[in-house]
Amino acid sequence: MQPRDLSDHVAYEAGRGIEEVARELGRDPSEFVKLASNENPHGPSPAAAVALRETASSVSSYPKAAHADLTAAVADRWNVTDEQIWLANGGDGAIDYLHRAMLEPGEDVVVPTPGFAYYGMSSRYHHGDVREYELSKSDGFVQDAETVLEGYDGERIIWLTSPHNPTGSTIPLEEIRRLADATDEETLIVVDEAYGEFADRESAVALIEGRNGYDARDDVAVLRTFSKAYGLAGVRLGYAVVPDEWADAYVRVNTPFAASELACRAGLAAIGDDEHVVRTVETARESRTYMREHIDSHVWESGGNFVLVDVGDAATVAQTMQRRGVIVRDCSSFGLPGCIRITCGTKDETERAVETLNGVLADLGLGSDAPEGPDTEVADP
Template sequence: MQPRDLSDHVAYEAGRGIEEVARELGRDPSDFVKLASNENPHGPSPAAAVAIRETASSVSSYPKAVHADLRSAVADRWEVTDEQVWLANGGDGAIDYLHRATVVPGDTVLVPDPGFAYYGMSSRFHHGGVREYGLEREDDFAQDAETVLEAYDGDRLVFLTSPHNPSGSTIPLADVETLADATDDETLIVVDEAYGEFADRDSAVALIEGRDGFEARDDVAVLRTFSKAYGLAGVRLGYAVVPDEWSDAYARVNTPFAASELACRAGLAAIDDDEHVERTVGTARESRAYMRENVDAHVWESEGNFVLVDVGDGSVVADEMQERGVIVRDCSSFGLPGCIRITCGTDEETERAVATLNDVLATLDLERDSTDGTDDSSAEVADT
C-alpha cells in the first residue's frame, strides 16, 4: 500500500527556529535572534497569554461555545454576520476550506509568483491545477489588475496577497474590484490580508459588504490571521470573511471544531487588545524605515512586518548572518535566490540585523575583490 502520487507536491519550507539552528551549530540559543518567520517581536497579546493559562484546565471539553463566541467577535469587528466568518486552524486552514468549497477536479487556481507556496499546495491536495501570474522585481513587485488579467484563463480561484509576501507590496481595492468585474461569474477573488494590520490600506471586506463607495459582491473573500499582529502564530488561528451567499457552505467543509479551545480563548482576548496591536504595528513601521535607510543594499518598500533585500546571493548571505547569530530567510524557495527577507524586530534586533548584514556584505565584497585580483592600491596605481 502506497500513498497516492504526490510527485507534483512540494513540501512547505518554514523559517528555521533558534533551537534548531543552535543545535546544528553547537551554540547556545541565547546567541541568536530569529528574524526569519515574520513573527511578532513582542510575543503574544498579554491578554491572550492570560486567557491561555486560565483555559488550560478546561481543554478536556470540545470548543463549541467559544468557537461561536469568537466567530461573533470577529463578525462584530468587521460588521458582517457570524455566518460570514469561517474560523480555521491558521490562515492556511481557511485556504483549505475555500478550496473545499469551490474546486473540483479539472479546475485551476491562479496564484502569484513569487508567493505563498500553500496556495498551490492546497489546490493540488484538492485535485485542482495551479497556474501563475508573475510579479516582477524590475517593477518592484507592483500589483495591479492588468498583471493578473493577462494570466487569467477562467480560473476558479484567484489569489491576491496584500501585503504581498515576500515583497511587501499591496494592491489597491479599485484593482480588486476591476478583477472581480472582469473575471467569470464562477471565479472567486481571494485577498490574503495576513499582514493587513501593518498596511496603510483599507481591507477588501469593504468590497464584500459594499462600503466606501463599492457595490456589495458575492465573488470576493478575505483571509486574515491572528498569527502576526496579535502574536498567536503558535496556537494556529485564522479565518476567512466570505460573502453572505457563502454562509451555509462552512458547516459542510470545515473540520469539526475548526479551532481549538486554547486558540479560540486566545483569539477572544487578543481581538480586543488594541494596545498590543498598535505597539506591534508601530514597531514594524519603525523597523522597516530603519532598514531602508541603513542597509547597504537595495531594500524594497514594504507594508508588511518584513522587508525584502537584494543581496546578490541570498543563500550565502543568510548562512553568513546565521553564523553571526542573526537568522533571516533565504528567498530561494520563493524563486528569488538573490534576496533575503528580514522580519521587523525590536529596535535592538533590527539594529543588530542591519549591522550584521552590512558587515557580511562588506566581507563578501572584499573576498570578491581579492578573488578578482584587485584591491584599492592597484586601482590607485592604474589611475595614475
C-alpha cells in the first residue's frame, strides 16, 4: 500500500535553528545568534508566558471556553462579529480552512513568486492547482493590481502577502480594491498580514467592513498570526478575518478545537499586552533602518521584521556568516539565489549581523550598491 501521488508536492523548507547548526559545526550554541526565521527577538509576551504556566495544569480539558474567549477578544480588536474570526493552528491552519471553504477539486489559486510556499502546498493538498504572478527584482518587488492580474485567469483564490516575505514590500488598500473589482465575482482575495503590525499600513480589514471610504466587500479576507509581533511562534496560533456573509462556513470546515488550550490562553493574554507589541515593533523599525544604512550592499525597503539583502551569492554568504556565528536565511529556496534575508534583532544582534555580513562581503568580494541585471528566475512553490 502506498499514499496517493505526491509528486507535485514539495516539502516546506524552514530556517535552520541554533542547536542544529551548533551540532553540525561541533560548537557551543551560545556562540550563535539566529536571525533566519523572523522570530521575535524579545521572546513571547510576558503576559502570555505567565498564562502558559498557569494554564499547564488544565490542559486535560478541551479548549471550548478558551476558544470562545479568544475569538471574542480578537473580534473586539477588529470590531467585527465573533463569527468573522476563524481561529486556527497557526496562519498555516487558516490557509487550510480558507481552501477547504472555497476550493472545489480542480479549482486553482494564484500565488506570488517569490513567496510563501505553503499557499501552493495547501491548494494541492485540497486538489487544486497553482498559478503564479511574479514580483520582479528589477522593479523592487512592487505589488500592485496590474502585477497580480498578469497571472490571473479566473482562479478561485488570489493570495497577496503584505508585507511580503521575503522582500518586505506592501500593497496599498486601493490596489487591493482595484484588484477585487477587476476579478470575477467568485474570486476571493486573501491578504496575508502575518507581518502587519510592523508596517505603516492600514489593515485590509477596512475593505471587508467598508471603513474609511471603502464599500464593504464579501470577496476579501485577511490572515493574521500571533507568531511574529506577539512572539508566540511556538504555540502555533493564527486566524482569518472573513466577510460576515459567509462567516458561518467555519463550523463546517474547522477541525475540532482548532487552537489548543495553551495557545488560546497565551493568545488571550498576549492580545492585551500592548507594551510588548510596541517594543517589538520599535525594535524592528530601528533594526531595519540600521541595516539599510550600514550594510555594504543593496537592502530593499521593508515593512516586515526583516530585510532582504542583495549579496550576489546567497549560499556562500549565508554559510560563511553561519560559520562566524550569525544564522541568516539563504533565499535560494524562494528563487532568489543572490539574496539573503536577515531578521530584525535586538540592537546588539543587529550590529553583530551587519558587522559579520560586511566582513564576509569584503572577504569574498561580493555585494552591490543596487540590484542589477535581469530579473531573477523564480521556482514553483
